[in-house]
Amino acid sequence: MTDEKVEMRGNLVTLSAKEHYRLIFDRRTPGEVRTLAHIKRFLECFLGDAAFKSALLENLDNPRTVAARYGIDVDPIEMLPLWHPNYLKFDREPERASWPLAVAWREYIGEMVRHRDLLRDEGNMSVAAPRFHAWRERQMRRCEDVLGDFSKSITHPVIAFELSEGCTGGCSFCGLSAGRFKGYFEYSKKHADLWRGVVGVAREMFGSAASTGFCYNATDPMDNPDYDRFLLDYYQITGTLPQTTTAMPLKNLALTKRVLELFELYRCVTNRFSVLSTDQLNQIHATFSPEDLMGVELVLQGKGMPSSKAFAGRARNEILKNGDPTPLSKRDHSTIACVSGFLINMPRRRVQLITPVPASTRWPLGYRILDERFFGTPDEFQDEVQSMIDEHMHESPPSNRPIRFRGDLQYEAKRHHFLLRSCHWEYQVPDNAASISAGDLIAGGHCTASDLVARVVRDGASAIAVADGLDQLHMKGLLEDDLDERFAGRSSEGGT
Numbered sequence: 001m002t003d004e005k006v007e008m009r010g011n012l013v014t015l016s017a018k019e020h021y022r023l024i025f026d027r028r029t030p031g032e033v034r035t036l037a038h039i040k041r042f043l044e045c046f047l048g049d050a051a052f053k054s055a056l057l058e059n060l061d062n063p064r065t066v067a068a069r070y071g072i073d074v075d076p077i078e079m080l081p082l083w084h085p086n087y088l089k090f091d092r093e094p095e096r097a098s099w100p101l102a103v104a105w106r107e108y109i110g111e112m113v114r115h116r117d118l119l120r121d122e123g124n125m126s127v128a129a130p131r132f133h134a135w136r137e138r139q140m141r142r143c144e145d146v147l148g149d150f151s152k153s154i155t156h157p158v159i160a161f162e163l164s165e166g167c168t169g170g171c172s173f174c175g176l177s178a179g180r181f182k183g184y185f186e187y188s189k190k191h192a193d194l195w196r197g198v199v200g201v202a203r204e205m206f207g208s209a210a211s212t213g214f215c216y217n218a219t220d221p222m223d224n225p226d227y228d229r230f231l232l233d234y235y236q237i238t239g240t241l242p243q244t245t246t247a248m249p250l251k252n253l254a255l256t257k258r259v260l261e262l263f264e265l266y267r268c269v270t271n272r273f274s275v276l277s278t279d280q281l282n283q284i285h286a287t288f289s290p291e292d293l294m295g296v297e298l299v300l301q302g303k304g305m306p307s308s309k310a311f312a313g314r315a316r317n318e319i320l321k322n323g324d325p326t327p328l329s330k331r332d333h334s335t336i337a338c339v340s341g342f343l344i345n346m347p348r349r350r351v352q353l354i355t356p357v358p359a360s361t362r363w364p365l366g367y368r369i370l371d372e373r374f375f376g377t378p379d380e381f382q383d384e385v386q387s388m389i390d391e392h393m394h395e396s397p398p399s400n401r402p403i404r405f406r407g408d409l410q411y412e413a414k415r416h417h418f419l420l421r422s423c424h425w426e427y428q429v430p431d432n433a434a435s436i437s438a439g440d441l442i443a444g445g446h447c448t449a450s451d452l453v454a455r456v457v458r459d460g461a462s463a464i465a466v467a468d469g470l471d472q473l474h475m476k477g478l479l480e481d482d483l484d485e486r487f488a489g490r491s492s493e494g495g496t
Helices: 017-026 030-048 050-058 063-069 076-082 094-098 100-121 130-153 189-212 227-238 253-266 278-287 313-321 378-392 438-444 449-458 463-475
Strands: 004-008 011-015 159-162 271-275 296-300 341-345 350-356 367-374 410-413 417-421 426-430
Touching: 011 017, 017 100, 030 050, 030 076, 030 100, 030 278, 030 296, 050 063, 063 076, 076 100, 094 100, 130 350, 130 378, 130 463, 159 189, 189 227, 189 378, 227 253, 253 271, 271 278, 278 296, 341 378, 350 378, 367 378, 410 438, 417 438, 426 463, 438 449, 438 463, 449 463
Parallel strands: 159 341, 271 296
Antiparallel strands: 004 011, 341 350, 350 367, 410 417, 417 426
């Protein structure tokens, strides 16, 4: 794991993601944390409530009176580069030092971005599960190719759970096309034993990387009234409290408050509320103080709000139905999927091996399903996961399977090398081991890895050199592994 190191009393201390996160708060005084909470509330109102923004811009000579009416106890004058149209140009410039609250907020956001990067590093399994680790690394490289800068926001958790079947939210823009709600996984003794067993297996197989997991995906946590009990079990087994994301924080207020209390106890990661309208934003603000929501990111998804919708799931269907002409290749934000690993639906006892991809006709939900199995006990879960690792996570290209470049790559042969171009990167690969071109053979897509090696070796190349070249392409994630048609076109609509 790539850990952060800080100087404490003359000694270097290694920080995990959760330790780094706690330090974000612990190194600040209660007064400083309170100030950040009120800056955060101010920005939520400014971006999510047109009436607040209008009132603020109409009172530029005394904006603090507007903020005070909304219960916001900071002076907007001290953070002009965060919101004032005439000062936005100073937000990332040295002149920002003249506005102390803007400086404090940007320092905090920088630490949160660092925490996000540490979460990605937390998925390191080079010791606990080396083949899984190498496979996940390949998926991360591929995502950088096909998603560009947006890939930086994907932390690639190695595991995720669904504790319900379907969702009651029915959001029109759902990037995962969550199906209609069919019930939740009750915290009975039988279910709790299975749950703890499965999470325990994940911890045993994946080591500390199991702490990257979360418990919702194409469901809403608040549809399961026992959700917090599952969270607490997860913490007790892995040592980390998973993130909670919900679009219905007011549906079961007692449950939401219990989840926020767990955050206050353990502080491992920020939670998220998806806000679907200004009315809902105002209701959330009326229910929770700025301090209550310091550990909650409000994702403003309503009409006229700044958060963009991913071009995936139901949102993608609506855009295509309305004839949006924007080329699909220009839409980097084309998935909300983040898992490169195992997705477990507990009500169905189903485990899938998945990884993010741009949404398409083949993969409308923005993630690829490489395999799917079912289990009844923790031991069966372990057996099925290990079987998928054995079948899909290869150290080298499988000798008996077709070998070809990824479908999104453009191939161009040169004299002693070839080029592979994605939307965002270009690779130059040596190709002079023999007179016959290995690149041409791979681009043709008509031979297996063993066939390719045999043909090039007959032409005078070294078998070791050719195999090493194929391994390099494999490790960089440039070879296609999406060869199974069984799960293509899968959508969660209709309960599949």
